[in-house]
Amino acid sequence: MSHQALLAEDINLLTEKRYTKEKKLGEGTYAVVYLGHDTKTNLKVAIKKIKLGNMKNGLDISAIREVKALKDLDHPNVIKLLDVYSHKKNLNLVIEYLETDLELIIKDKNLVFITADIKSWMFMTLKGLHHCHQSWILHRDLKPNNLLISTTGQLKLADFGLARDFGDASLPMTSETVTSSIDMWAVGCIFAELMLRTPYLPGDSDVDQLQTIFRALGTPTDEEWPEMSKLPNFIEFNKFPKANFAELFTAADSYALDLLAKMLTYNPNKRISAQEALAHPYFSNFPRPTSHEKLPKISKLIVETEAQQDERKRKLAQAFVNSSLDESPGPAKKLVF
Known part of the structure; x- marks a missing residue:
């Protein structure tokens, strides 16, 4: 063995x-x-053990993408990868x-949420996402339980198991990948869920x-999305009238x-970007976003049963575990937003 x-x-x-x-x-x-526990700093950590022994062809591409993405990203609104080490046939990612x-x-x-609270969570989400997109990284799995909250x-x-690099938006990509606009659709659904307090478009x-x-x-119509009918596996759907958001929100x-x-916005080429969203009047007009230190936090007075504690831990772990690292999709019968 070499030195x-x-x-x-x-x-x-x-x-x-x-x-x-x-x-x-x-x-x-x-x-x-x-x-986990960092014996040097005495801080708690999360250790994600990727079981490479179960993979026939060595290291799964999703594990490589996750490590690469986290190493490339450095922002207050993106989870930090603290260390990586191997043990036997397992790769261990140490995450804050x-x-x-x-x-x-x-x-x-x-x-109880107020407008300023929602504005703050949205602003932090967009700042983290803008950093990802500036670094040419798509997240591709944005949802509320992948947005972690510090004390x-x-x-x-968090959870960059499905993340991947992207380049020139004009270059062809698979229908499952698309461009950074796919992340903005997800942020829109999160925005709606924050206002409704229930999942939007399930x-x-x-x-x-x-x-x-x-x-x-x-x-969607051909007028608002001319390229729609040329998408892979495009199929016709029943015609529903355009929504009036004011009636629901x-x-x-x-x-x-x-x-x-x-x-x-259906047409990804016309959808707002993270950078444009951060400059939207929604954030600059009254009320100003709540400072993160003053945002609502999970009540410490709630006495949880053991089953409820297990469920809470399971939900949190989903932000770190990608339970389906094999991202090879079957035939697509959908539009990709």
């Missing part, structure tokens, strides 16, 4: 010894997440540990998902409704 190989092995061993695994938080098909996520906050009926209220984008299959979207937003002002409409 360089010995040196790398020693560094790996020292890194492994620095962290202790205390208890399992959750498990997916290819990964297990543990609550955050105790809750936006989904749990949305579902906590003891919390100080800072929101951070579907239980590809076709049902599209029917739900079209009923809520209206069926009754507490939203005109700026919020305009931003939401720009995020949920």
Whole structure:
């Protein structure tokens, strides 16, 4: 064994010894997440163990993408990758540990949101996403339980298991990948969920998902999305009228409704970008976003049963575990937004 190989092995061993695994938080098909402890800083960490032994062809491409994405990103609103080490046939990602996520906050009926709170969570989400897109990285799995919240209220984008690099938006890509606009559609759904306190546009299959979207937003037309009929596996759907957001989002002002409409624009070429969204009047007009330190937090007075505690841990672990690292999709029968 070469001197360089010995040196790398020693560094790996020292890194492994620095962290202790205390208890399992959750498990997916290819990964297990543990609550860990950094013996050097005395801080809690999350350790995501990717079980490479189950993969016939070595390291899964999703694991490579996740490590690369997290190493390339450095922003207050993006989760930090602290270390990486291998043990036997497993790759361990050491990630900063955050105790809750936006989904749990949305579902906590003891919390009351005001416009300024929603504005703050949206602003932090967009700042983190803008950094990803500036770094030529698509997240592709944005949802409330992948937006983690620190003890100080800072929101951070997490779970980059489906992330990938992208380049020139004019170059052809698969229908499952598209461009950075796919992330903005997801942010629009998160925005709507924050205002409604319930998931927006839920579907239980590809076709049902599209029917739900079209009923809520209206069926897209060739006039607003000329390239639509040329998409792979395009199929015709029933015609539903265009939505009036003001009827559903009754507490939203005109700026919020305009931003939401720009995020949920069917034509990805006309959809607002993260950078444009950050400059939208919604954020500069009254009320100003709540400072993250003053945002609503999960109530400490709630006494949870053991089953509820397990469910909370499972939900949090989903932000770290990608339970389906094999992202090879079947034949697509959908429009990709």
